[in-house]
Amino acid sequence: MSGVTLRNVIKRYGDVQVIHGIDLEIEDGEFCVFVGPSGCGKSTLLRMVAGLEETTSGAIGIGTRDVTSMDPAERGVAMVFQTYALYPHMTVRDNMGFGLKMNGHPKAEIAEKVAEATRILKLEEYLNRKPSALSGGQRQRVSIGRAIVRGPEVFLFDEPLSNLDAELRVEMRVEIARLHKEIGATMIYVTHDQVEAMTLADKIVVLRAGHIEQVGAPLDLYRNPDNKFVAGFIGSPAMNFLDGVVTGGEVDIPALKGRYKLPLGTPADGTEVSFGIRPEHLEIDPKGDTHTVDMTEALGGVSFAHLISDTGEKIIVEERGDERSQEGARVGVSFALDRAMLFDRKSEARIR
Numbered sequence: 001m002s003g004v005t006l007r008n009v010i011k012r013y014g015d016v017q018v019i020h021g022i023d024l025e026i027e028d029g030e031f032c033v034f035v036g037p038s039g040c041g042k043s044t045l046l047r048m049v050a051g052l053e054e055t056t057s058g059a060i061g062i063g064t065r066d067v068t069s070m071d072p073a074e075r076g077v078a079m080v081f082q083t084y085a086l087y088p089h090m091t092v093r094d095n096m097g098f099g100l101k102m103n104g105h106p107k108a109e110i111a112e113k114v115a116e117a118t119r120i121l122k123l124e125e126y127l128n129r130k131p132s133a134l135s136g137g138q139r140q141r142v143s144i145g146r147a148i149v150r151g152p153e154v155f156l157f158d159e160p161l162s163n164l165d166a167e168l169r170v171e172m173r174v175e176i177a178r179l180h181k182e183i184g185a186t187m188i189y190v191t192h193d194q195v196e197a198m199t200l201a202d203k204i205v206v207l208r209a210g211h212i213e214q215v216g217a218p219l220d221l222y223r224n225p226d227n228k229f230v231a232g233f234i235g236s237p238a239m240n241f242l243d244g245v246v247t248g249g250e251v252d253i254p255a256l257k258g259r260y261k262l263p264l265g266t267p268a269d270g271t272e273v274s275f276g277i278r279p280e281h282l283e284i285d286p287k288g289d290t291h292t293v294d295m296t297e298a299l300g301g302v303s304f305a306h307l308i309s310d311t312g313e314k315i316i317v318e319e320r321g322d323e324r325s326q327e328g329a330r331v332g333v334s335f336a337l338d339r340a341m342l343f344d345r346k347s348e349a350r351i352r
């Protein structure tokens with residue numbers, strides 16, 4: 001059993017604390033994705049699990065072992081980097097087997113493990129090539145192969161697909177999902193990419209400024225964010241937020257020129273709130289006259305209408321099929337009230 005456990009993990013660089021007491025349980029065989037804005041500490045946390053960064057205090061466990069002060073090589077982890085980190089003068093075969101060779105493994109065993117990784121990643125025809133003769137996607141496959149041959153308990157991925165073009169990213173994302181299914185090892189994956197996080201993860205960890213904001217299954221985070229930060233971070237385009245004030249038990253939202261009685265626990269009068277609604281839960285009302293269509297983005301199957309309300313707030317509406325609003329048009333929006341969320345504007349906590 002090789003889950004990963006973090007207990008009150010703290011990281012300081014000199015006087016600057018960048019990780020503030022992280023507690024996290026990653027189950028054996030789970031695919032766990034770290035997301036969060038740039039600088040929130042995703043890579044630092046991953047590198048601490050790898051042993052590439054020292055842990056200032058707290059404990060990191062892999063399986064039943066406390067690995068906090070172990071060398072990277074002793075931890076039973078293998079890391080895949082954004083930049084592939086292949087040896088340019090070695091063939092694909094030698095790149096994959098090099099780590100085992102350095103550790104003195106017998107030739108026959110190395111050959112067997114390289115053959116297995118080659119099969120899993122469909123690298124047969126490239127085994128004798130050097131990295132310079134491979135595409136970016138093939139290079140990244142080799143670096144994943146190098147991780148596989150080591151038979152780690154935990155795979156660590158640091159934005160492995162960010163250097164690939166859009167088409168290859170999709171292909172490699174599917175490969176990584178298949179790899180996880182096939183070998184079933186625990187995997188921790190850092191990404192900026194919403195789609196990677198949503199499609200690959202069993203569990204997403206949303207980080208902000210060195211703290212965990214929420215941990216959960218992708219659709220749980222999407223449907224039930226604990227706070228405005230998570231609601232705005234998960235989902236693309238992001239959830240719309242409009243300022244509102246609770247008045248007479250209803251929420252007055254100037255941008256929508258209306259008052260709404262929300263079911264369940266409307267807060268005290270005077271509470272300043274953010275009214276949250278996702279682009280796909282809004283519809284354009286062509287008869288309305290509360291917003292101006294600033295621009296539209298047509299992606300084929302869907303388009304996004306970017307509106308500016310008369311209060312100056314931005315609203316994005318997803319339009320499906322052939323519907324497409326005209327830029328410059330005056331429109332309203334409609335929505336089902338049960339799709340809306342409400343957040344306290346000061347604390348950002350979810351009210352409903």
Ligand SMILES: Nc1ncnc2c1ncn2[C@@H]1O[C@H](COP(=O)(O)OP(=O)(O)OP(=O)(O)O)[C@@H](O)[C@H]1O
Nearest residue numbers: 013016018036037038039040041042043044045192
């Ligand atoms: N060696 C260092 N010395 C001082 N501060 C550092 C060092 N390495 C990282 N940091 C700081 O730690 C914080 C977390 O960095 P980290 O690279 O983990 O963020 P990240 O979430 O992975 O960001 P990105 O998504 O941009 O890669 C940042 O504020 C960064 O400036």
